[in-house]
Every structure is written in C-alpha cells, then in structure tokens.
Amino acid sequence: MEILSLLLNGFAIAFEPLNLTLIVVGCTVGLFIGAMPGLGSVNGVAILLPMTFLVPPTGAIIFLGAIYYGAMYGGAISSIMLGIPGASTAVATTFDGRPMALKGEADKALVAAATASFVGGSVGVVLFTLFAPPLAEIALTFGAPEIFALMLMAFATFIGLGGDDIPKTLFSIFIGLVFGAVGLDIVSGEPRLIFFDIPGFFHGINFLVLAIGIYGIAEMLWTIEISQGEVMISQATITVRRILRNLAELARTWKTMLMGSFLGYFVGILPAAGATPGSLMAYGFAKTTSREPETYGKGNVHGVVAPESANNAASTGAMLPMLTLGIPGSPTTAILLGGMVIWGLEPGPLVFTDHPDFVWGFIASLYVANLFALLINVGFIPAFIWVLRLPFSILAPIIFILCIVGGFVPTLDMHDVWLMLIFGVVGYLMRKLDYPMAPAVLAIVLGPLAEPALRQSLLISGGSFSIFFNRPFAGVIMVLALALLFMPLYPMIKNRLFKKSSENPD
C-alpha cells in the first residue's frame, strides 16, 4: 500500500499544469524526432538536454522521459512507411511493417505499432512500479558471461530470418559481424580494421550507416527499378471504420503483445543490453512459436506487434538500472543519467529514499506520457498516410535527402555519408542476386555487444569456456540459446538432403 500512496502522490505531481504541458510537448517532439531516419531517442534526449535547466528537475526528467517515449513510438513510423529503421530499436519492425505498408495496410501497421507500444510501455511501467528494487539487484549481478549468453540467444532466435540460400545468409551474418568489429578492440586497446588508415573508421561503422544504406538507398533503388519510377509506395486509405476493424483484429494479438512486453522488459533492465536485443528476441520468439512462421516477413501483424511492444517495455526497463544503480541500460538512459547529475541529483540506490517526489513523479509521468504518446501518434496517422500518397517521384528525392542528412547527423562526419552510399549501391546489387540483407544489419548491432562480452568472460576464466555454464544465470540462458540454435538447424539439414532433386527450377 505504501507504493500506492507514493504513486498517487506521483500522479498529483505529473498532473501539475507545467508537467502535463511538458509531457504533451515532449511526446510530440519525440514522435517527430523518432520518425526521422537517423535520429532516435538518443539524439532527441541529448539535444534537448540543455533546455531542461529552465524547469525544476522533476519537470526536466518528465520532459526527457516523454521525449524518450515519443521517440520510441516514432521509430516505428519510418520503419513502416519508408522501410528505414530510424534507430536500431526499430529494425525488427521493418521486417513485417514494411511489407504491410506495401500491401496497402500502412494504417493497420501504424495502429498496431502504436497500440503495441502502449501495451509494452504500460506493462513496463507497472513492472517498474512493483518490482524496481529487487530487479535492480538481479540486473547488477549480470556480468560479461551472462551478456554473451544473452546475445547468443538473440542470434539463435534469428537463425531462420534469412532466405533459403544458406551460404548467402551466413555470408550476410558474417559480414555484419566483421563490420561491427571495425574501430577499436577494447580488450587489447588497439585500433582494428582501419581501412586505408582513414580516420573515419576509428569510430567504427555505425549501425545506422549500414541500415540507412541498405534499407534506405538500396531499397529505394530497388523500388524504383521495379516500378520504373512511376508507382506510388502504397494506396493506403484511412477511415474510422477501418481503424475500428483494425483494432478488433489487433485484440487477437494480445498474447504476442504480452510476450513481447515481458521479454522486452527483462532484457531491457540488463545493463548494456537495452531495447534492441529485446525487440529482436521478441520478433524471433513470436516467429518461432507461431503456427504459421512462413507468413512472417511478408506482412504479418504479429511481426509488428512483437518488437514494438518489446522495445517500449525495454525502454522503460532500461530506466530501472539507471535510476536505482546509476547504470545506464542504453545510450539514451546514459544521457538521462548525465541530465540528473546536471540537475544536482545523484542517481543510485538512495534516490528512492532521498528524492521520492522526483522518482515517483517521474514514474507516474511515464503512465501519462505513454497514454499521450498513443493519442498523439494515432492522431497523426492520417497525416503520415497522406504523405505516403504523394507521387513516388516526389517522395523518392525527399527520402534520399532524409537518408543523406540522417546518415550525417549522428556523427557529423561526411565519411559516414560516403560509406552509406557505398553500402547502398553494393547492397542494391547484392539484393538483386538474392543476398538477404537483414542478417547483416542485426549482426552489426549485436556483434559489438557479443564480442567484448565473450573476450572479457574468457579473460576472467583464464581461457576456459566453463565460465558460461557454471554460473546460474549464464548457464540457463546458454543452454536455452544452444537449444534454439540447433533446433531449426536439424530440419534444415534434413530438408537439404532430400530437397535438392525436387527444387523448383525457376
């Protein structure tokens, strides 16, 4: 009951006129920043941080929290409408969101994403309210071996994502992992894979550079080739009746939403993991457990719902170690953490007892922000649909410009823009030859998390792999991951042996 009264007090704070205004403004701003390819919640929060000293700390964190939420909602918009993930957290949303938009179901996909985000955010914030301190303790004990096991599990859920051509799928995974290794080797402290000694490679190959190159430039070139530059992206319409019908259909995805929410939340609270692996794993699990996995990637609404509920739940989850341990679970929470320091608050285990108004006002504002983000998002859907109905020969150059500016902005380095163009052109040629591209994008996100964790674990154990099995959490996750990894491989191998003679000759 103590929690309830604290929470009610928090709501009183969140509903103060200033804070409520900040929530609405934050959600709207966040939505648009998140919808831009190249700009995600990290950029939104970092950029608006200096503005927050104008208001008291509680208002400031409420504002940034609202931006964070809005941006998480907005990330789905560019994934669905343009097929370009605005941030790594929205990669999995493109897999089915984009095909839905191409089928003329953009409105359904957008509503599904918004609703799933709402459910994910709500589940996340409820779990946050109830179990913050004990979960923080568990998250604290997660070290390098557990993180590596978790990354392996994320990969395992994705083994079936590629096409039927196994060598090409593996090639795509490997090249993504190698590109992810560019930059600095943390363990030996040496620069690595600095091609032709170009200094731009020191910061590694940013995930966005590859993602925008492949999903933006290459995909656009492909669409233009198919349509010869004359067709619209989609013929979506939007009416109240359609929205209601979509909502009714969405109700049937509640299991996927809840699965995504819980999975996302628990992955999100782990330091260094964050929302991206959470959303990928939710998609993978939804597909593996589905009765019709073959419809995934072709516009199955479950494929939008799972990652979207997970990434919002995870972004709430990531706030937990930030507030209670002072450890950011994602780059965005790292900035929020910096913000708290600026406002004169020391995040950490004592923040709940020392600044209850701040913490509970913030938590309550997350409930409110979640609701407003949903309403604002749904309200803007007709506008987004309208944009999609512009002739493609107008939309295409605008998207190209967004891609180029979006590739430049995160690092403010033209090097990345050139690299993105190269990825786009080569990616287009490879795509024509049926090389699957999604595995490469996933690999470049997960690789830089997995490799240091593997090497740190082996350093700790003195080179012995037993470290992954003789720790309780790592052991359980590892066994699950290995089971998932080899389960789909077995029928694949079996199929190959028998399938060869009967393969379709077209």
Place this chain on the structure above:
Amino acid sequence: MRMAELVMGIVMGVFSLYLMWKSAELPIGWIAGEGPGGGAWSFWLAAGMLACCVAIIVRWAMRITPESRSEEVFMTRRTLKVFLLIAGALIAMVGLFHIVGAYGAIPIFLIFYLRFMGGHSWRLTGGFAFVTPIATFLFFEIALQKTLPKGFTEPLFLPIFDFFY
C-alpha cells in the same frame, strides 16, 4: 544474371581475403590464459565469409541456385540507365555537400530529380527546392543544433545565426 552471380561471388571472396589480411594486423590466434587475440574475431569471421563465397561459386558451377540458372540479363538497358542516373545524382549531391554545402546541394538535387527525372512542373519543383532547405535548416540547425556542412557558403549563414541566437 548467371554472370553477375559469379562476379559477385568472386568480388566478395576477394574482399573476404582483404578483410582476413587486414584483421591479421592484430594477433589472430589463441593467447593462453586470455582467450582469442584482438584480430581473431574478425579474421575467422572473414574466413567464414570466404567459405560462403566458395560455396556460392560451387553452387553456381553446379547450377543449384535460381540465379545461377537464370539466363535473364542482370540489368536491362533501361534499368542500368535509371540506376546510373540516380546513383550518379546521389554521388554528385554528396560531393556537392563538400563544395557548396548542404543548402546548395539539396536544391540542385531536387531540381534535377523533380524536373528532369520526374517531369514535374517548374512550379512544384521550385516550391520543393525552396522549402526543403529551409525546413532542413530550421529543423536540424536551429531546433536540434546539428551543424550541416556548408562549404564556401558558410559566411552567408553567420547573420542567420546572429538572428536566431
């Protein structure tokens, strides 16, 4: 298509070799008591890429994949023309970023694309060419404080900054 499949396999195979060679700048073996060396991860993954390329070429020779049997041309003349035009325009735009800056390159690209490739009216073309850079400036430079490259047009922006800040 058949030819393209082989060429891509070989090019990527050569690229894998380059990556392996580049990775070998750091130790690629197992360091006792420490685990793999700094280059091992990328070296062995690049070796995996090479193995995949070999498999792709073998499958090409055995005509297993659809692409290796396809007699279709990889790119028709028309496709090639569109591809070269757009890719060329993009490269030119990014190149112009260095010289005339974002706010010079964006209108030039839009005018080229809308008017000469899209065949839209001058009115629509002009409208977009005028509004897009302004919207870009207001959103990125003023609202988000992210400076885009300006090339030699830089001095023109100083009074604009004075006005906004």
Place this chain on the structure above:
Amino acid sequence: MKAIGKAGLLGLGLGLAFGIGMTSVAKDAVAWEPKKPVEFIIMAGKGGGADKAVRFLQSIIAKNKLSSKPFTPVNKPGGSGAEALVHVKNAADPDHTLMFTLNSFYTTPLRQPKLGIDISTFTPVGRMAEDTFLLWVHKDSGITNVDQFVAAAKKAGNKWIMAGTGKNSEDNILTDFLNKAYGLDMKYVPYKGGGRVAKELAGKNANSTVNNPSEQLGFYQAGKTVPIGAFTPTRLPLFKDAPTFRELGKDFVYFMQRTVVGAPGMSKDATAYYQGLFQKIFNSKGWQGYMKKKSLQGGFLTGDALMKYWLEQKEVQRGILRKMGAIK
C-alpha cells in the same frame, strides 16, 4: 506558375546580399565573439565522466547566457580519442572548434605516432579540473585496508580480477603500479566506460577497481563499495578514511586532467575569448559545486602555464608507458 520559383530565387538573392552586408559589419566589432555554433568535441563516448562534464559546462554556458552562440557537444571516442585529435588538428574552422580532453590527450599520440599529432600545436584554453583515482573493493569482501587487500589478492593470484576502462588506459597504469609495488598478479579485464567498471565491482563480477570518485559514488553511498586507498597527494575530503598511497609508503600520485583544448591555429582574439569564458565558468558557483560533489581537484590553468603543464605531463606519461612496455 513560375511565381514560386522566382520568388524563391529572389528571396535567396536577398538573403545572400543581406548576408554579405552583415558579415562586413560583424568584422568591425571590437571584442571577438563566436560567429556560429561552437563545436565542442569530446574525446570519449556518451555517458562517461568527460561527457557528463561537457554537458554540465554546456548547461552553465546556456543558463548564464555566457555565449551568444550555442556550444554543441560532439562525441568522438574512436581510437581512444585518435579520431577526435585528428579531427581537431585538421579543423576547418579553428576559431569554432574546442575539445574536452582526458589523459588520452597525451597517451594516444604517444602510442600511435602515425597520427602525427603534436600536442604543443594545440591551443591551451583552460584546465577545468584534475580527477582523482581511488582503489575500490566490494564491502562484502570484508577488506577495509590495503594490507588486507594485498593479502587477499596475493592468495587469489591471477584469479583476482581488476576491472578497468581499456588496455593501457589510466586504470591499466594504476593496476600495473599495484601489481609491481605489492608483488601481485591481478588480472586486468577492460570494459567500455567507467560506469560499467563500477557496476562490475558492485555486482561482484570483479574484485577491485581503480575508479574515479564520480563513477563509484552511487554505490559507495549505497554501502556496496568502499575506497581503501587514494592515488592523491593528500586525503580527499569526501573519503577521509582512505589513506593515500604516499602515506602507505608507496609514492605514487596520479591524476586525470579535464582540460578544454582549442584547435591548432586558433586566432589570438578567439583564444583570449575562450580563455576568459572558461575562467568565468571555472569560478562560477555551478562548476565549483560540481567539482566538490565529484571530488575533483586542481585549480584553473591557462595559457603558457597550461602548455607547460601539458609538456610536463606528456613526459610523465611517456615514462609510465615505457615502463609498462606499451611504447619503446
């Protein structure tokens, strides 16, 4: 019809003319002021100690309206700061390019001579603080002083895990010192960023760390970790119970500089402006409070004194790196 296009061109033309007119006026102004947003490069990633400090500086500038143009932080952590150094060295507009540096300002050019960085060409703006280092252990380990630490670490041999922020980093230097001074064989495991290192200790995935106070403060206040020794000349006011290594008979003092550096070739007027600005910030209540809370030491240094400090520190670092075998 063509009206919009023409109006656009006209507008553009007017804008250009206006622009040229205004710049010539601005040149006559007496005191130098930034003419466009100032790029404030951070040699480290988002969320680290340097990043937090820069964002705090940025907020002081904006809050007190100390500059007419905004300061925009840009993280360039690549190659232990190599990317930042090269970027600032080749800055297109040195008058609007600043960098916030760590000790990698010295060590990265020493370790990567190929970069061709000579730090004496950079413009000394202002040393804002020196960060300190302490030796930390987990409270549950029962260790309360360095003697117990040495006994425990000796017993564990190379099973004793020291977490730090990267190979050959400041943390590595301190670990090497401890290993040598006390005849230990601790294993150094590098992580990305000081916050992560602090967490590894609090989560008992490491046995000890040499974090900055700001990184461990939260866990210290929560009673999870304790400092048992300080790498400072005198005890730190926040951690009175942690003796200095000098007191313990091992004369080793080590600081991390937090300095604002200007790009090489910065004009005299601009240098004077930034030096004055950061002096003002240093003296502000906001920064002084931040220093106290984060247990930061050191006074403001600028101009020739700062350059002298750099060159001295560079030699100190060269000696340490050589001893470690990281450079010849």
